[in-house]
Amino acid sequence: MSGGKLRELRRRVQSIKDIQQTTQAMKLVAAAKLRRAQDAIVKMRPFANALNDMLSYISQGVSQDVQLPWTISRPVKNYILIHITSHRGLCGAYNSNLNKRAKQRVEEILKANPELNKENVEIIAIGKKGLQFFQKEGYKTNDSFFDLVEDLSFEQARELSAYLRNKFLNGEADLIDIVYAKFKNPAVQLYEVETFLPIKPVTSEKTSRAIEFIFEPEADKLLGELIPWLLDQHIFRVLLDARASEHGARMTAMDKATENASELLRELRIQMNKARQESITRELAELVSGAAAQEGNN
Secondary structure (H helix, E strand, C coil), X not given: CHHHHHHHHHHHHHHHHHHHHHHHHHHHHHHHHHHHHHHHHHHHHHHHHHHHHHHHHHHCCCCCCCCCHHHCCCCCCCEEXXXXXXXXXXXXCHHHHHHHHHHHHHHHHHHHCCCCCHHHEEEEEECHHHHHHXXXXXXXXXXXXXXXXXXXXXXXXXXXXHHHHHHHHCCCCCEEEEEEEEEEECCEEEEEEEEEECCCCCCCHHHCCCCCCCCCCCHHHHHHHHHHHHHHHHHHXXXXXXXXXXXXXXXXXXXXXXXXXXXXXXHHXXXXXXXXXXXXXXXXXXXXXXXXHHHHHC
């Protein structure tokens, strides 16, 4: 009985060691990918902030009666949600939290806009986990940009931005939101909802006082050229954030799984030692009793 128990414990120990090796390898791979993704988003953010500040200054020179097409708000009859998740799991609650936040946002929009119905909601799913989730929920999904985060480049981000701008300008979308995970550090991701279009008037604390500029060309024409560029970099920044967040979540999850495997191994080794001691004690007792019986016969 004891020998069978020891064999079972040894099999369990070997199985957990194999799992631990796998989780450790996945952690190292995720850490290497995270370093590159983190460097990219850290370098991108100062540029994005500087561009927003520049647009803040320029927007002060636009006359109040000028309305740019990307800033016009209208009743929401068609809604697009860009939902960014991962293709693979093993990253903790990363995908489930994103799916929950995206579903919550869609329900909020449907409730706040009586003219909008479920058939006029389009989910642009970037990542398999989000696509599968909303397909099960019965929403119309668009997988044209399904692999965008996996093979990310600025040109691909521009294609998505142009697609969304055309949808908005043609009246096929009245509101476009993005749900994604904003990277804070490898252990913390912030699950954000940002409105892509229409854009709100650009403001900044740095531009609270009036400044007079001479524009060439006029400020409204200049903004008309700069805003598409701003939207392109907005999409690119969000995708960089999402990629870094995914790798950070996976690295953290695999690190925790490796620690849990170590704890299980420690507990199993204690059980093995106890079983081995019980086996030795039983064998010694049998030897002593056998020796005593032999002496009694003599």
